[in-house]
Amino acid sequence: MGGPVRWEAFTHANFSRWLYIHEHLDDLTRSFSALAIAALLGVAMCAAAAMIRAPFFRAIVGLGYPIAPRSRTETLRLALLYLVTYTLTLIIPYSIPGEGIAFQVAGLATLVIALVLIFSDYVVVFEDLGPWQAIKRSAVLLRAGWIPVLLLFATALLLWQIIYTIYGNYYDQANGVFALFPLSRLLVQSLVTTILDVVLIFTYDHLRKI
Numbered sequence: 001m002g003g004p005v006r007w008e009a010f011t012h013a014n015f016s017r018w019l020y021i022h023e024h025l026d027d028l029t030r031s032f033s034a035l036a037i038a039a040l041l042g043v044a045m046c047a048a049a050a051m052i053r054a055p056f057f058r059a060i061v062g063l064g065y066p067i068a069p070r071s072r073t074e075t076l077r078l079a080l081l082y083l084v085t086y087t088l089t090l091i092i093p094y095s096i097p098g099e100g101i102a103f104q105v106a107g108l109a110t111l112v113i114a115l116v117l118i119f120s121d122y123v124v125v126f127e128d129l130g131p132w133q134a135i136k137r138s139a140v141l142l143r144a145g146w147i148p149v150l151l152l153f154a155t156a157l158l159l160w161q162i163i164y165t166i167y168g169n170y171y172d173q174a175n176g177v178f179a180l181f182p183l184s185r186l187l188v189q190s191l192v193t194t195i196l197d198v199v200l201i202f203t204y205d206h207l208r209k210i
Contacts, residue, residue: 011182015171022094045186052190053197060198066125077124080129085120088113115153116142122204147205152203156196163188 008049013020021028028035042075054067058104112189119141143151167185173175 005083011177012171013187015167015182018166025095049186049190049193052187056191056194057198060194061201065201069117069125071132074125074128077130077134078121081120081124081134084135085117089117093160115149117141118149118153118200119204119207122201128202137177141204142209144210148203152199159192159196164191196202 028038057065057067069078077089089110093110096103096106116139117135119138120134121132122133123129123137123141127134127137129137163185167181170181
């Protein structure tokens with residue numbers, strides 16, 4: 001945003017990144033360089049998390065599941081799906097002012113949309129369907145097993161809240177940021193995400209065979 005890039009400022013902003021983006025959305029969209037840097041750092045963080053998660057995933061499920069897109073078509077389909085997903089669940093809600101009922105309604109709508117889309121990327125990969133067909137297929141699977149999926153979804157939200165609270169207390173009280181602490185958060189989040197992914201994939205496998 002025009003200032004020097006410092007480790008502590010970056011880790012603080014990364015921890016509360018959606019709040020940060022929400023507060024600075026106008027500035028980010030007006031500055032191509034700031035938006036480009038934010039996107040580049042976001043991709044770097046995603047890549048780092050994926051590299052941490054890959055061996056954990058392989059250790060749990062073995063070699064039977066892909067850890068990366070297997071073709072250009074699959075890559076394009078996933079990219080389009082994620083474009084729609086993140087537009088609906090992140091870009092649109094966080095473009096709404098944080099004060100007022102509209103943001104609260106958007107937050108609730110986001111949870112519903114996330115539930116409907118919960119199996120969509122698995123459908124693209126394992127059933128070789130396009131984004132729109134994958135979304136419809138995900139809704140059908142959700143209807144068939146909504147109780148376990150809802151329990152898993154609620155568990156995921158609870159775990160993320162616990163992690164956010166634990167690390168948030170540190171960021172709020174610390175005068176400086178110990179370098180290994182953000183890395184430990186990345187590791188913890190990767191482990192939790194991997195476990196949730198594995199359970200969700202097995203749930204998807206079970207539901208599609210019913």
